[in-house]
Amino acid sequence: PGQTSIPAKAAVAWGPGEPLSVETIDVALPKAGEVLIRVVASGVCHTDAFTLSGDDPEGIFPAVLGHEGGGIVEMVGEGVTSVEPGDHVIPLYTAECGKCKFCLSGKTNLCQAVRETQGKGLMPDGTTRFSKDGEPIYHYMGCSTFSEYTVLPEISLAKVNKSAPLEEVCLLGCGVTTGMGAVLNTAKVSKGDTVAIFGLGGIGLSAIIGARMAGASRIIGIDINDSKFDLARQLGATDLVNPTEHDDPIEKVIIDMTDGGVDYSFECIGNVNVMRQALECCHKGWGESVIIGVAGAGQEISTRPFQLVTGRVWKGSAFGGVKGRSELPGIVEQYLNGEFGLQEFITHKMPLEDINHAFDLMHRGESIRSVIRL
Numbered sequence: 001p002g003q004t005s006i007p008a009k010a011a012v013a014w015g016p017g018e019p020l021s022v023e024t025i026d027v028a029l030p031k032a033g034e035v036l037i038r039v040v041a042s043g044v045c046h047t048d049a050f051t052l053s054g055d056d057p058e059g060i061f062p063a064v065l066g067h068e069g070g071g072i073v074e075m076v077g078e079g080v081t082s083v084e085p086g087d088h089v090i091p092l093y094t095a096e097c098g099k100c101k102f103c104l105s106g107k108t109n110l111c112q113a114v115r116e117t118q119g120k121g122l123m124p125d126g127t128t129r130f131s132k133d134g135e136p137i138y139h140y141m142g143c144s145t146f147s148e149y150t151v152l153p154e155i156s157l158a159k160v161n162k163s164a165p166l167e168e169v170c171l172l173g174c175g176v177t178t179g180m181g182a183v184l185n186t187a188k189v190s191k192g193d194t195v196a197i198f199g200l201g202g203i204g205l206s207a208i209i210g211a212r213m214a215g216a217s218r219i220i221g222i223d224i225n226d227s228k229f230d231l232a233r234q235l236g237a238t239d240l241v242n243p244t245e246h247d248d249p250i251e252k253v254i255i256d257m258t259d260g261g262v263d264y265s266f267e268c269i270g271n272v273n274v275m276r277q278a279l280e281c282c283h284k285g286w287g288e289s290v291i292i293g294v295a296g297a298g299q300e301i302s303t304r305p306f307q308l309v310t311g312r313v314w315k316g317s318a319f320g321g322v323k324g325r326s327e328l329p330g331i332v333e334q335y336l337n338g339e340f341g342l343q344e345f346i347t348h349k350m351p352l353e354d355i356n357h358a359f360d361l362m363h364r365g366e367s368i369r370s371v372i373r374l
């Protein structure tokens, strides 16, 4: 009674380039339309490292990072009807209000209902629920899953089957949904198509799963780190190429391997030079390249316009084009039905106290996904 906040252990990003600091913060109780979540597990995605590095134009500090989580509803604010305490949920960095121009367009998953405040590290009412000694700490991508407790708008939660282990399906909160969805929803790869996937981290490996599901005839995985190749092959890659082992530029290598280029390519790194290579290895007349990787402030892509004039198409994909509230529960069911795996992505599990180690492993290329247990 009268309580307005609860203490929570959280990894705080105090400033760009600094290690995260695990400490106790205050989490305010949910306001109208909001939900308090106890986070059970969170994957670490390269985008968390990207923002921590200071390269993200939207990066705000101090903040609680993390956006690939799974949790249990602890308390709901006034007017919340779609979830109740005890429900299992996956936080969504792309909300789904079902009412905005974007949601109603039928053309995109990029709901904008809360996007503006979310990009400022704030809840929709323009304030933050996190603080330490009375000083504000900001939200991140509307999720902030590197905290025992977090608050989200109701429209930013997908309610999922309670029998799905949250330590596994947390990966559907970003990485695996993103890679699979980019192939199946954004590119709409069809049976027999040829595919090239640049970067074989959590995103690229998930794109391989999507390509296999679509029935692609060739799935060419490309990475400068050979240690990613075994899992890529296991998931369905038919060819694996390390650009550093070829004298020719990688786009020429792929064109030569595929009689003129691939039907679809995916950039899963965030490197603008590779984005160009991924476009230019596409087949003349119809090849499509999808950008998934996130590039730093000030970086730009370029190619000869002739590449597009002659029929290649450049696209991008966010969260795999998936509408989280309406589609993610079904993807969790697909996982429970054994249609794809998640366990093989989890190379490390660790407590929140070791979270900086998870970032080190990612930077050294030694992990696919570290899952943090909260």
Ligand code: NAD
Pocket (backbone or CB within 6 Å): 045, 046, 047, 050, 174, 175, 178, 198, 199, 200, 201, 202, 203, 204, 222, 223, 224, 225, 228, 243, 268, 269, 270, 271, 274, 291, 292, 293, 294, 295, 317, 318, 319, 320, 362, 365, 367, 368
């Ligand atoms: P990751 O670090 O696990 O994987 C990146 C892979 O790229 C690594 O295996 C690395 O060896 C490889 N690589 C690096 N440079 C390369 C090069 N020049 N040629 C070939 N391979 C190279 O990262 P991740 O978590 O898989 O994320 C990948 C990218 O996707 C990041 O930029 C991330 O921010 C972005 N992302 C975007 C979305 C979205 O919705 N659009 C969602 C999640 C992640």
Ligand code: AHE
Pocket (backbone or CB within 6 Å): 045, 047, 048, 056, 057, 058, 059, 094, 110, 115, 174, 294, 295, 318, 319
């Ligand atoms: N804030 C950055 C862009 C970051 C970005 O592109 N985010 C992806 C998700 S990455 C998940 O790991 C995305 O979905 N973007 C759509 C959106 O609405 O943010 C910048 O450049 O400002």
Ligand code: ZN
Pocket (backbone or CB within 6 Å): 045, 046, 047, 048, 067, 068, 174, 175
């Ligand atoms: Zn992510």
Ligand code: ZN
Pocket (backbone or CB within 6 Å): 095, 096, 097, 098, 099, 100, 101, 102, 103, 104, 110, 111, 112, 113
């Ligand atoms: Zn909307």
